[in-house]
Amino acid sequence: MPLERPADDVGITLIEALEWQRAYCGSAGSPMAAALLSALIDDLSGPRVVADLIADQWRFGDLPGLRLMSAVHRLALERRAPLVALHCPTLGGSIPSGDEALRVWQAAVVQCVLDHPDEVQRGLSHVPQTNETGRARLLRGAMSRLGPQPVRLVELCASAGLNLRADHLPGDAALEVGPLPPVIERIGCDLAPIDPATPEGRTLLSSYVWIDDVERFARLSHALDVAADIPVNLVQADAADFAESLTLTPGATTVIWHSAMWVYLDATTRSRILAAIDALASKTTPVAPLAHVSWEWRPTGTADGEPFALIMRRWGAPEADGRPRVIARGHSHGPGAHPVDELLDREPLADV
Ligand SMILES: C[S@@+](CC[C@H](N)C(=O)[O-])C[C@H]1O[C@@H](n2cnc3c(N)ncnc32)[C@H](O)[C@@H]1O
Known part of the structure; x- marks a missing residue:
């Protein structure tokens, strides 16, 4: 999906929404946020172990990518997803060096979603409340x-x-x-x-x-x-x-x-x-x-x-x-x- 914002009442699939958010994070200079979304996109395009936990159809303006990023970040901030937290720059973590370390971290992101379905649902149902x-x-x-x-x-x-x-x-x-x-x-x-x-x-x-x-x-x-x-x-x-x-x-x-x-x-x-x-x-x-x-x-x-x-x-x-x-x-x-x-x-x- 191109970076141009679609009309905000457009119905899109979860993967489309996540791909849009990934491109937006990438273009805004946030490679780790993009990598977090890639972990979920790769799962949804392959094994689909998180597919049952997240609705597939969204209004563009719901920004489900932002909601998922926040749910995972919150679990890391609360130290309930320690392997995700390990490489969170906002928590002083360093960006994984090399493809293998990145893959391990991305697996931890998927596992964190599987381990905390209630918190992820809570995050998905919450209108994003970024106060920038x-x-x-x-x-x-x-x-x-x-x-x-x-x-x-x-x-x-x-x-x-x-x-x-x-x-x-x-x-x-x-x-x-x-x-x-x-x-x-x-x-x-x-x-x-x-x-x-x-x-x-x-x-x-x-x-x-x-x-x-x-x-x-x-x-x-x-x-x-x-x-x-x-x-x-x-x-x-x-x-x-x-x-x-x-x-x-x-x-x-x-x-x-x-x-x-x-x-x-x-x-x-x-x-x-x-x-x-x-x-x-x-x-x-x-x-x-x-x-x-x-x-x-x-x-x-x-x-x-x-x-x-x-x-x-x-x-x-x-x-x-x-x-x-x-x-x-x-x-x-x-x-x-x-x-x-x-x-x-x-x-x-x-x-x-
Ligand atoms: C992305 S945040 C932006 C917050 C703030 N304006 C800023 O720029 O940092 C959007 C906010 O709009 C609020 N919101 C969404 N729909 C609303 C409505 N109909 N009435 C009041 N608040 C609403 C949400 O609860 C959320 O806090």
Whole structure:
């Protein structure tokens, strides 16, 4: 399957989904994550000992490859799959040297799935909850364009809400055009909010980092420490319900932010969120402005290898006309994103 993202409601087989995820991990510089997926692909193409444990048909947007990687990583993090953990770079392990060592490790991956069917099922049924704080640099880039008025940060599908602390997380000078406004409120929702202060929350969040991405692992560890000092108000709610409950606050810019979540939503939820934002936009004034900032997969045209776009729409503030402006492009996780300036005619999320 080519790396271009298929329409996200496309029904695909497990092997197709895993092959897509393997190509994506390979192209993103994660050979061990790709090798983990190869272990499962090779089994499903040959002995098929794990075939009965994993459903064969998936919607593309379910990303079963990500779910399986996380289930195996979690077992390694909990030291319940010691042979897998041995070569996990996120646990200080070294990449197997040579084909034979790699084959032994891949056999351990398959064995780990066989040994822990309940945990694997739990992982497969769990919507991926990566909370990637590399994306905070995109939100910061957008916030740096808002001027000095205080900001209320609102995040849809926030996972553990780590990016609601964006102003306390590392930024990228290339993406920021001025000082960040002060943040006076931080609120968010998720269907299954994670408490980053608990060991379970920390393990779950860590499991969604790809097993050889030590840079992301370190970034997450830092963000978890920051989260302990900066409280947020995170509620368990569907994103559309939550968006429909939002109001504006005079004296502050309300910033509605979301990242890497659109693909998980059904068409009705997407339409309701966009309609809720339009309804709020119609109530804005110069003292109660609104910004909608998203870092999501572009609907088409990933051939240049930069599938994500940072798009901002603004209402209420001087010269804000609600038109979507692409202000950065890059890879899903955030680092390496670069600024662009492209005015669009319509909100591309309406087409995804
Ligand atoms: C891949 S994570 C992204 C988390 C975060 N936005 C980030 O960029 O790090 C997607 C999140 O969306 C949440 N989610 C999916 N559908 C949702 C819905 N309808 N309402 C609220 N949260 C939802 C999941 O629980 C998960 O935490």
